[in-house]
Amino acid sequence: MNLYIQLAKYPTFTIEEVKEFTLNVKTAYFLLDGLIKKGLVKKVKNNIYSVVNPATGQIYANRYQIACAITDTAYISHHSAFEYYGLANQVFYEVYVSSEVRFTNFEYGGITYKYVASRMDEGIEEVRNTRGIRITSLERTLIDSINDFNKIGGFEELLNCIEGIHYLDEEKLKKYLDIYNKQVLYQRTGYILKYFQNRLNLSVNFIEYCKSRIGKSMRYLINDSKEENLFDKEWNLMIPDGIFEIGDQGGNILV
Secondary structure, eight states, X not given: OOHHHHHTTSSSBOHHHHHTTSSSHHHXXXXXXXXXXXXXXXXXXXXXXXXXXXXXXXXXXXXXXXXXXXXXXXXXXXXXXXXXXXXXXXXXXXXXXEESSOOOOEEETTEEEEEEEOOOSTTEEEOSSSTTOEEEOHXXXXXXXXXHTTTTTOHHHHHHHHHTOOOOOHHHHHHHHHXXXXXXXXXXXXXXXXXXXXXXXXXXXXXXXXXXXXXXXOEXXXXXXXXXXXXXXXXXXXXXXXXXXXXXXXXXXXX
């Protein structure tokens, strides 16, 4: 039996997978160490390994497969999910990984894997055509990113990602908003998506749904903005002056 060929079936693997093809733990570690010394396997981090493609010298696992192997509950989220969907304007050298189990941020192959606390169990999907990738749905990605744009990606990049979206399921958006159940998130989501309403074919009912849950407290669209803030009475939000301009009928955004 060729252990290299057997392990190549996995984008990433742990010592547990190696043990399945050996008689005992000592043998598993001995054979794995041999593959590493021959340059046929590389260690990504503690107990995460990937087979090396001899033609390129690079491991078979991509950044998203590595991310999802970090913990049993890990999945791609926020800007990294937008990247995977091909909607990001910029490609970051960071992968945002949500997980129920905390892990220490680490770097491998020039990519930093950053921990984000998992907010919910809903809206996580298995990628069909690529093994070993779990990712937030488009709707969940959007709501997560609106909630966290001050620290993940930024407002301008968020707008660029939204511009590439052609359809959103309103019921899913409502579900994730309700799970968060945060006044400021209803405010920000309603304010932002109202400007994209025609582009995304969002109903008036959805906008009114967000508005009905904004409460009476005034909040800021962007925390710690250096720009002068103007009060938007409709959404009870302080908006940085000139944050964006919207063309007629939900036209192009000039940031």
